[in-house]
Amino acid sequence: MSIQNIERRRFDALIIGAGGGGLRAALQLAEAEASVAVVSKVFPTRSHTVAAQGGMNAALANVLPDNWHWHMFDTVKGSDYLGDQDAIEYMCRAAPKVVYEMEHFGVPFSRLDNGKIYQRPFGGQSQNFGGDQAARTCAAADRTGHAILHSLYQQNIRAKTNFFDEYFAVDLLKDEAGNVLGAFVFNIHTGEELIIEAKTTLLATGGAGQLYRTTTNAMINTGDGMAMALRAGLPLQDMEFFQFHPTGIAGRGMLITEGARGEGGYLVNVKGERLMERYAPKAKDLASRDVVSRAIYTEVKEGRGCGPEQDHVMLKLDHLGTDVIQKRLPGIRQTCITFLGIDPAEHPIPVYPTAHYTMGGIPTDRFGRVVTPVKDTPEEVVNGLYAAGECACVSVHGANRLGGNSILDILVFGRAAANHIIDYLKDVRYHKPMDENSVDRAYERLHRWDRTGDGESVEQLRKDLKRTMEDNCGVFRTRDILENGVKEVHKLQERMKNARITDHSGLFNTARVEALELENLMDVALATVYSACARQESRGAHSRIDFPERNDIHWMKHTLFFRENCKLDFKPVRTKPLSVASFPPKARVY
Amino acid sequence: MPETASDSRLRWRCRRGMLELDLILQEFLDKGYDLLDAKQKQLLDVMLEYPDQLLFDLLLGNMISSDKDIAQFVTRIRNTLRT
Numbered sequence: 189m190s191i192q193n194i195e196r197r198r199f200d201a202l203i204i205g206a207g208g209g210g211l212r213a214a215l216q217l218a219e220a221e222a223s224v225a226v227v228s229k230v231f232p233t234r235s236h237t238v239a240a241q242g243g244m245n246a247a248l249a250n251v252l253p254d255n256w257h258w259h260m261f262d263t264v265k266g267s268d269y270l271g272d273q274d275a276i277e278y279m280c281r282a283a284p285k286v287v288y289e290m291e292h293f294g295v296p297f298s299r300l301d302n303g304k305i306y307q308r309p310f311g312g313q314s315q316n317f318g319g320d321q322a323a324r325t326c327a328a329a330d331r332t333g334h335a336i337l338h339s340l341y342q343q344n345i346r347a348k349t350n351f352f353d354e355y356f357a358v359d360l361l362k363d364e365a366g367n368v369l370g371a372f373v374f375n376i377h378t379g380e381e382l383i384i385e386a387k388t389t390l391l392a393t394g395g396a397g398q399l400y401r402t403t404t405n406a407m408i409n410t411g412d413g414m415a416m417a418l419r420a421g422l423p424l425q426d427m428e429f430f431q432f433h434p435t436g437i438a439g440r441g442m443l444i445t446e447g448a449r450g451e452g453g454y455l456v457n458v459k460g461e462r463l464m465e466r467y468a469p470k471a472k473d474l475a476s477r478d479v480v481s482r483a484i485y486t487e488v489k490e491g492r493g494c495g496p497e498q499d500h501v502m503l504k505l506d507h508l509g510t511d512v513i514q515k516r517l518p519g520i521r522q523t524c525i526t527f528l529g530i531d532p533a534e535h536p537i538p539v540y541p542t543a544h545y546t547m548g549g550i551p552t553d554r555f556g557r558v559v560t561p562v563k564d565t566p567e568e569v570v571n572g573l574y575a576a577g578e579c580a581c582v583s584v585h586g587a588n589r590l591g592g593n594s595i596l597d598i599l600v601f602g603r604a605a606a607n608h609i610i611d612y613l614k615d616v617r618y619h620k621p622m623d624e625n626s627v628d629r630a631y632e633r634l635h636r637w638d639r640t641g642d643g644e645s646v647e648q649l650r651k652d653l654k655r656t657m658e659d660n661c662g663v664f665r666t667r668d669i670l671e672n673g674v675k676e677v678h679k680l681q682e683r684m685k686n687a688r689i690t691d692h693s694g695l696f697n698t699a700r701v702e703a704l705e706l707e708n709l710m711d712v713a714l715a716t717v718y719s720a721c722a723r724q725e726s727r728g729a730h731s732r733i734d735f736p737e738r739n740d741i742h743w744m745k746h747t748l749f750f751r752e753n754c755k756l757d758f759k760p761v762r763t764k765p766l767s768v769a770s771f772p773p774k775a776r777v778y
Numbered sequence: 779m780p781e782t783a784s785d786s787r788l789r790w791r792c793r794r795g796m797l798e799l800d801l802i803l804q805e806f807l808d809k810g811y812d813l814l815d816a817k818q819k820q821l822l823d824v825m826l827e828y829p830d831q832l833l834f835d836l837l838l839g840n841m842i843s844s845d846k847d848i849a850q851f852v853t854r855i856r857n858t859l860r861t
């Protein structure tokens with residue numbers, strides 16, 4: 189279709205992404221009678237939030253004593269003091285309310301005998317600022333994500349949210365002053381393009397686990413929204429912090445939830461030793477994720493790995509007995525039987541760290557507004573643009589996310605962003621005129637894939653990128669390894685210029701979608717490896733062999749990566765909470 | 779491996795929210811799809827309308843479908859993984 193004939197539609201708010209973050213925001217907006225469009229490349233209830241089986245954190249104190257301030261302490265400590273304490277306080281205080289809201293929307297949380305919501309212990313949770321283990325994670329059996337997504341989707345249907353299912357967002361649209369005014373999207377079924385003009389746009393496109401070869405993330409997690417922000421001239425923040433989940437099925441990537449260790453499972457090396465006793469004497473197997481991931485890596489590196497290649501450790505659950513496994517961890521048993529042909533009630537499970545969660549993302553404040561440095565101001569608001577969920581960096585997870593805090597994050601900040609949008613809409617009553625050049629650029633980016641002839645294969649480039657990232661930007665990092673990573677990703681980007689697809693049809697052209705996703709992954713990979721190379725310290729998930737210590741004097745700051753010239757910038761961590769005293773950095777011992 | 783537009787549509791519908799489903803369904807499409815007759819393709823079509831969690835429970839053996847055809851088809855998919 190020629191660019192002049194592309195249909196245009198107008199909404200108060202455009203939400204790109206229909207996971208928990210996007211749907212929570214959409215519901216808040218639709219209930220406030222804003223006109224809302226939700227664009228999602230997959231059917232909304234197939235968004236990645238569906239995979240979150242473990243649960244969400246809130247200090248309800250239903251099982252053990254708890255309060256939001258302890259939750260806040262754990263989150264700040266878990267973040268290795270890189271989290272912004274104003275946003276963390278806001279999230280932990282809002283958590284109980286958000287859980288009750290979700291219950292009201294129809295999420296069937298598991299119950300205790302007294303009728304209250306059941307809460308399980310997860311890694312990194314403590315009572316009384318670092319004391320005994322807390323139990324803070326609310327779950328709907330092992331299908332929390334499914335329940336949340338389906339409840340929110342139903343509520344949105346009721347509230348008359350406009351869904352654009354199986355539409356792919358290509359790029360953000362702006363005016364010359366830099367105000368964000370919507371997005372250029374196309375219908376995956378028909379190939380038809382559409383310009384969505386919106387007074388406000390919220391990115392809620394999820395994470396970028398597909399950067400890595402071994403990952404827990406589904407194939408849809410390609411960092412699209414992050415790359416859109418980069419192309420719009422905005423930075424990505426703290427991209428060096430990628431969480432590796434300690435217990436992925438070795439060689440395949442699938443997650444064995446922390447719940448398995450919460451229920452009493454533990455890790456052993458080839459000698460049968462409980463390895464976490466050495467690395468985290470107090471919290472042992474429930475120490476936070478980066479600590480457990482590094483412990484496994486170290487055991488393997490030092491020759492205490494299991495299996496013929498000595499390339500993994502074992503997670504033991506057999507001592508729990510078939511009944512407990514069946515009752516509390518019903519999914520894990522079948523996952524092991526299906527993919528490994530072993531029953532964890534009888535045999536330990538081979539596990540190794542797997543790429544799990546993107547802590548970095550599009551910088552926002554605690555109202556979900558996207559912020560970027562302008563001249564001497566580190567955080568200037570980008571008018572009309574919001575971000576929430578895993579694609580955003582608000583930053584509540586800092587250098588390391590705690591299990592159960594992400595579902596909380598997407599719901600709390602999806603909601604907060606919507607509330608801010610509702611206020612913003614009161615002042616902004618009209619659609620601003622678009623800069624048609626931004627439409628042209630998005631159109632060209634899409635139609636570049638119409639080129640015919642021979643060229644590099646998208647599939648091969650994607651494989652090479654994932655391998656490059658795993659080898660050069662994984663659990664353990666050094667300057668040489670990372671510099672090589674920078675070089676290799678640049679080479680891949682060069683090769684990308686010569687990539688071609690063979691399918692040029694309009695109908696269900698998935699080859700084109702995959703090519704666009706790969707372009708997005710390439711940009712996000714550069715942001716990740718550049719930021720990792722720059723940060724000369726070890727903090728949270730970012731672990732440098734050549735700089736093994738955390739360095740609060742030089743590195744208590746957020747990294748910002750810009751696409752133009754691969755420029756880096758930094759901004760201070762917000763250490764001042766909203767109402768309580770700040771938690772000063774301390775050694776992070778579990 | 780599927781190739782027509784309706785086949786591409788099917789391939790896209792095999793992109794799910796969970797890695798486990800991606801792995802099982804992609805492997806099945808690559809290895810087993812060409813061997814399916816029209817009725818079996820229809821069964822696959824029906825199953826792809828299921829919510830992810832249900833599909834996950836069926837394909838990972840957490841649950842057995844009360845529909846005999848679906849149950850058999852699930853077994854067929856699971857067996858493909860072991861070949």
Ligand SMILES: Cc1cc2nc3c(=O)[nH]c(=O)nc-3n(C[C@H](O)[C@H](O)[C@H](O)COP(=O)(O)OP(=O)(O)OC[C@H]3O[C@@H](n4cnc5c(N)ncnc54)[C@H](O)[C@@H]3O)c2cc1C
Nearest residue numbers: 205206207209229236237240242243357394577578594595
């Ligand atoms: C296996 C697994 C288990 C987890 N378990 C837990 C847990 O127990 N507790 C917890 O707190 N966290 C957990 N997490 C993390 C958590 O699930 C995610 O961080 C969270 O669900 C992300 O939600 P979201 O709304 O940001 O994005 P998602 O749910 O990933 O949704 C992204 C949306 O964006 C859309 N989209 C993306 N790109 C485009 C585009 N170009 N055009 C149009 N649409 C687009 C997608 O279609 C989708 O609708 C887990 C993660 C994994 C991988």
